[in-house]
Amino acid sequence: MDPNDARVILEEERSRGLELIRAADTLEELEVAKVVALGRKGRFAEVQRALGSFDHDDRRTLGMRANEVRDELQHAFDERREDLHRAGEDALLDADRVDVTLPGRRPRPGSLHPLAIVERRIVEVFTRMGYRVVEGPEIEDEWHNFEALNIPPDHPARTMKDSLYVDVPGLLLRTETSAAQIRTMESHDPPIHVVCPGRVFRQETPDATHLPVFHQVECLAVDEGISFADLKGTLEAFAHEMFGGDRRVRLNPDYFPFVEPGAQVAVSCFICDGVGCPTCGNGWIELLGAGMVHPKVLENCGYDSERYTGFAFGLGIERVAMIQYGVPDMRMFIEGDVRFLAQFQGAA
Ligand SMILES: [Zn+2]
Numbered sequence: 001m002d003p004n005d006a007r008v009i010l011e012e013e014r015s016r017g018l019e020l021i022r023a024a025d026t027l028e029e030l031e032v033a034k035v036v037a038l039g040r041k042g043r044f045a046e047v048q049r050a051l052g053s054f055d056h057d058d059r060r061t062l063g064m065r066a067n068e069v070r071d072e073l074q075h076a077f078d079e080r081r082e083d084l085h086r087a088g089e090d091a092l093l094d095a096d097r098v099d100v101t102l103p104g105r106r107p108r109p110g111s112l113h114p115l116a117i118v119e120r121r122i123v124e125v126f127t128r129m130g131y132r133v134v135e136g137p138e139i140e141d142e143w144h145n146f147e148a149l150n151i152p153p154d155h156p157a158r159t160m161k162d163s164l165y166v167d168v169p170g171l172l173l174r175t176e177t178s179a180a181q182i183r184t185m186e187s188h189d190p191p192i193h194v195v196c197p198g199r200v201f202r203q204e205t206p207d208a209t210h211l212p213v214f215h216q217v218e219c220l221a222v223d224e225g226i227s228f229a230d231l232k233g234t235l236e237a238f239a240h241e242m243f244g245g246d247r248r249v250r251l252n253p254d255y256f257p258f259v260e261p262g263a264q265v266a267v268s269c270f271i272c273d274g275v276g277c278p279t280c281g282n283g284w285i286e287l288l289g290a291g292m293v294h295p296k297v298l299e300n301c302g303y304d305s306e307r308y309t310g311f312a313f314g315l316g317i318e319r320v321a322m323i324q325y326g327v328p329d330m331r332m333f334i335e336g337d338v339r340f341l342a343q344f345q346g347a348a
Contacts, residue, residue, distance in 0.1 A: 001050040003058040010062070010069055013037065013044045017073045021080050030084060034077050038070060114344045115215055115333055118321040119197050122217045125241040126195040129234070131219065134194045136180030138201070142170050144179040148300040149258040164201050164212075173201035176314060177218035178258060181293075184220065185301035190308050191223035197317075208329045215317035220293070222303065222310030228261070228292060231311035235290065239267045242320070248274070250284055259291025259312060271326075285323055288315045 017037030024030035038044055048066055051059050112120075123133060136144075145151075146158055156162070164173040180196035196218040204210040221230070232251065239247040247267045254264040265288050269280035276283045290313030295305035318330050325344070327333070332340055 001047070001053070003054050003062060006047045006050055006054075006058075006062055007065070009043050009047050010065055013042070013047075014069045014072065017044075017069075018076055021073070021076045024080060024084070027081065027084050027088070030077065030080055034073075037073050037077075044069070111342060111344055113333075113341065114321050114325060114327075115317055117344060118324065119215060119217065119317050121242065122238075122315060122317070122320065123195055123197055125238055126217075126219060128241075129193075129237065131193045131195045131221075134180055134184050134196050135198060136174070136177065136183050136196060138174055138199060139166060139171055140174040140179045142172065144182045145172060145174050145176075148182040148297065149178055150294050150296045150300070151257045155257065162203055164203055174198075175202055176200050177216040178312070178314060180218055181220045181312060182297075182301055185222065185298070185303060190303065190310075191221075192310070193221050195219050206331055208331070211318065211330055211334065213334075214330075217315045217317060218312065219315070220310065220312045222293060222298070222308055224308060226309045226311060228311070231290060231292065231313070234311070235265055235313070239287075243267055243270045243324075246273075251290070254289060254291075256289050256291055258294050258297050259289075260294045262289065262291035264288075265290050265313065279323065279326070287319070287323075288313050290314075 017033070020033035020036060021030065024033045036042060044066070047062070051063050051066070054062060127133065142158075146155070147153075151158065163175050166172060177196045177198045177200060180194075180198070184192060184194050184196075198216065198218075199213055200216050201213055204212045206212065219234075221234070232249065235251075236247075236249045239249050247270060250266045250268070251263040252266070254262045256262045264286060266284040266286045268274040269277060269283050269285050271277050271279050272283065274283040279285070290311065293310040293312050298305040298308060298310070318333060321327060321333065322330060
């Protein structure tokens with residue numbers, strides 16, 4: 001290489017290198033620019049390699065100039081890298097910027113499940129009347145679920161067809177909350193005024209009016225001198241609190257093994273006021289089964305049935321909720337459809 005060519009190449013490489021560094025928009029482009037300007041395969045490196053073949057003076061002046069050019073390019077490269085780095089951080093900060101003047105996003109308040117709303121209302125009505133809330137186990141033995149309630153071993157309710165037995169012999173998922181009556185009477189002396197809300201289980205195929213898991217509230221009152229009139233009065237008070245002050249209560253004779261006498265209880269329809277409508281049909285809505293506690297049940301719990309009497313009734317919460325909210329299909333309660341459930345926000 002001729003020293004004069006080397007001099008020209010150095011100046012060309014200097015301006016070309018500065019140009020490349022300025023033009024680099026990213027750290028990657030900048031790295032490429034550096035390799036092109038100062039890399040081993042570039043023309044600048046060629047000049048450096050040729051220095052050794054020049055005479056003393058040329059070697060000195062061209063060597064000095066080469067160092068100056070390399071330092072200048074290196075400096076420009078460092079500065080540009082610093083700029084690009086800072087710009088990248090700024091962009092990240094920009095993307096992350098929080099506008100503190102925007103209104104906040106409020107969490108959407110949840111709502112109680114309609115069955116929970118109805119259960120709470122029922123329980124509240126009874127606790128205001130002086131009843132105490134008790135709970136029983138969901139897995140029961142046959143004594144508390146059947147025998148003590150005067151349901152003998154040959155009763156159809158005890159077949160595998162209706163009840164859900166667990167793997168342990170003699171244990172099943174309770175078929176009604178009445179089992180809690182027995183547990184209460186076994187462990188407490190009269191007077192007794194309790195309500196027992198809870199889940200019950202039966203072998204049912206789900207349809208518009210049946211579910212294999214549903215909810216009941218059981219009511220039990222035992223004391224000296226409790227009569228059928230007390231039962232009717234309590235049911236009327238409950239119906240008025242729950243469905244409105246002008247509701248009438250009707251009792252028709254019915255049979256349940258654990259009561260004597262037993263009754264099917266209906267309230268006058270609060271939609272048509274007893275005239276007759278699609279919900280009630282004939283003006284009455286059948287609500288629950290009730291009756292005077294069977295003397296055998298009292299004796300099973302160690303009570304003197306000559307001295308003590310009592311009444312009991314069990315209320316289906318799903319049934320009450322369907323009537324109160326006009327829900328046509330019981331399955332809607334368990335489908336978890338938020339559009340359905342959100343309608344009960346703030347209810348009760
Ligand atoms: Zn009606």
